[in-house]
Amino acid sequence: MKKLILGSVLALTAGAMVQTAQAADFTLRLAHFFPPVAAIHKNVAQAWADKVVADSNGRIAVEVYPSSTLAKPPALYDAVTNRIADVSLTVQGYTANRFPLTQVVELPGITKSAAQGSCIIQHLYDEKLISEEYSDTKPLFLFTHGPGHIHTTEKLIKEPADFEGLRIRRPTAVVAKLLEGLGAQPVGMPAPQAFQSVQRGVIDGVALPWEGQLTFRMNELTPKHTEVGGLYTLSFLVTMNKDVYNSMPADLQKVIDDNSGETWSQIAAGVFDAADVRGREQAVSLGHEIYTVEGGSENPAWKPVLDKASEDYLAELEAKGLPARAVYARAKELAASCQ
Numbered sequence: 142m143k144k145l146i147l148g149s150v151l152a153l154t155a156g157a158m159v160q161t162a163q164a165a166d167f168t169l170r171l172a173h174f175f176p177p178v179a180a181i182h183k184n185v186a187q188a189w190a191d192k193v194v195a196d197s198n199g200r201i202a203v204e205v206y207p208s209s210t211l212a213k214p215p216a217l218y219d220a221v222t223n224r225i226a227d228v229s230l231t232v233q234g235y236t237a238n239r240f241p242l243t244q245v246v247e248l249p250g251i252t253k254s255a256a257q258g259s260c261i262i263q264h265l266y267d268e269k270l271i272s273e274e275y276s277d278t279k280p281l282f283l284f285t286h287g288p289g290h291i292h293t294t295e296k297l298i299k300e301p302a303d304f305e306g307l308r309i310r311r312p313t314a315v316v317a318k319l320l321e322g323l324g325a326q327p328v329g330m331p332a333p334q335a336f337q338s339v340q341r342g343v344i345d346g347v348a349l350p351w352e353g354q355l356t357f358r359m360n361e362l363t364p365k366h367t368e369v370g371g372l373y374t375l376s377f378l379v380t381m382n383k384d385v386y387n388s389m390p391a392d393l394q395k396v397i398d399d400n401s402g403e404t405w406s407q408i409a410a411g412v413f414d415a416a417d418v419r420g421r422e423q424a425v426s427l428g429h430e431i432y433t434v435e436g437g438s439e440n441p442a443w444k445p446v447l448d449k450a451s452e453d454y455l456a457e458l459e460a461k462g463l464p465a466r467a468v469y470a471r472a473k474e475l476a477a478s479c480q
Contacts, residue, residue: 165202167389169193169381172211172220173230174333179356182207184412186230189379189400197396203228214331221278221382228281230379234313235331241458242271243376245468246285247315248454249438249447250371251476255413258285258374260479261472263406270468278380281401284409286350287417289316289373292363293346294339299367299432300442310335310347315454316373320348322446332357339363348373351420352413360420364429370437372447377409 171190175181182205190203212220217231218239233240234247243262245251252258262283265271272280291298291309298304304325311317311327320327328344332353338344339362346363347353354360386397424431434440438447451469458465 164199166200167385167393168202168204169227169385170204170206170211171228171230172206172209172217172226174209174214174217174331175207175230175356176333177207179207180352180412180416181230181356181409185409186379188408189405193396193400196399197393201393201396209333214333218278218380221380224382224385226382227385228379228381230377232312232331233376233378234315237314240271240274240376241461242463242465242468243274243283244313244315245455245458245465246376246472247313247373248451248469249319249373250451251472252285252374253288253371255285255287255374255410255417256407257476257479258287258376259283259406259410260403261285261475262376263403264475264479265468265472267402268471270464270471275378275380277383279383279386280378280380281397282403282405282409283376283378284406284413285374285376286352286413287374288368288370289348289350289375290369291346291348291367291372292354292359293365293367294363295345295365297365297367297430297432298346299434301446307346308344310338310344310349312348312375316348316375318450318454319373319447322450323443335359336362350374350413350417351424352416353420355416355420355423360424360427360429364424364427366424366429366431368431368433368437369440369443370434372438379405379409 171186173186187205190205193201193203211226214235217229218236220226221229233243246262262285266283301323304323307325308328309320309325310330311320317327330338335347336358347359349359455465455469
C-alpha cells in the first residue's frame with residue numbers, strides 16, 4: 142500500500158511538473174557569474190525570476206544559470222544578443238570599451254553606497270544619457286555595487302606610495318587607470334578568478350567591495366584591508382534579448398516591464414549594501430587589519446592622483462566625440478539628490 146501511495150504521489154508530482162512546463166508560453170534562460178550561495182544570486186537573480194513567474198501565472202518560466210555556466214563573465218552581455226541566454230546579469234565594464242559613458246559612474250567621488258550609485262545609474266539610463274550604448278538589447282534595470290576598496294595579502298596600504306610593486310586585481314579598464322596612477326600593477330580579471338589568482342601568488346591583492354570579499358571568499362586570503370571612501374564603484378545591469386521581448390504578447394511584456402526600472406535597481410542595491418556590512422563584519426571577526434583613509438578619495442595624498450585619472454578618462458572620451466563631461470556632470474548632480 143505504501144509503495145502504491147508513493148508511486149501515485151510521484152506520478153502526480155511528475156505530472157504536475159510536466160503540466161507546469163507545458164503551461165509556460167516562454168522559458169527564459171537567465172545567466173550570471175555569481176555563485177549559487179551569493180546573495181546576488183538568491184535575492185536578485187532568482188528573486189526576479191520567481192517574481193516574473195508568479196506575476197505571469199506561470200506563463201513565463203525562468204531558468205537561472207549561475208557561476209558562468211552559460212557564458213564567461215566577459216561574454217555575458219553578448220550571450221544575450223546571440224541568444225545563448227535570454228537574460229543576463231553582468232558588469233558592463235567586463236565587456237571592454239562597449240559602455241564608456243556608463244562607466245563614468247565608476248570614477249572616484251561619485252557614489253558612497255550601492256543605493257546611491259544605483260539611483261544615479263538608473264536615472265542616467267532613464268534620462269537617455271547612456272541608453273544608446275544598449276541599442277542591441279533591452280535593459281531591464283541597472284545598478285551598482287557599494288564602494289570598492291583595496292584588500293591585500295601581506296602589505297597594508299596606507300598611502301599611494303605603498304602600492305609600489307604590488308599586483309592588484311582590477312575589475313575594469315577604468316579602475317586599472319586609477320590603480321596605475323596610484324603606483325600599482327593592475328591585473329585584469331573578473332571577480333570569480335580572484336581567489337585562485339591570490340592563492341597561486343599571481344596577484345598580491347584585489348580591488349573589491351566588502352560584498353565581493355564575502356561572496357568570492359577573499360577574506361580567507363587577504364587579511365589587510367584599505368577603505369578609501371569613494372575610490373570607485375562598478376555598474377551592473379540585467380538585460381534581455383530584444384527579439385524575445387518583442388515576440389511576447391502585450392500582457393506578458395507588461396510583466397517584464399513591471400519588473401524593470403528603479404524598483405528592481407534599488408532591490409539589487411539593498412542586497413549589495415547588506416552584503417557589504419556582512420563582508421566587513423566577517424573581516425573584523427577574523428581579526429583582520431582594516432585601515433580607513435581619512436576623507437576617502439578627498440584625502441590630500443590620494444585626491445591628485447584620482448582627480449587626474451578621472452580627468453584623463455573624461456578627456457579620452459571627449460576626444461572620441463562622446464559627451465562624457467555632460468554625463469559626469471549629471472552623475473554628480475544625481476549624487477546630491479540620490480542620497
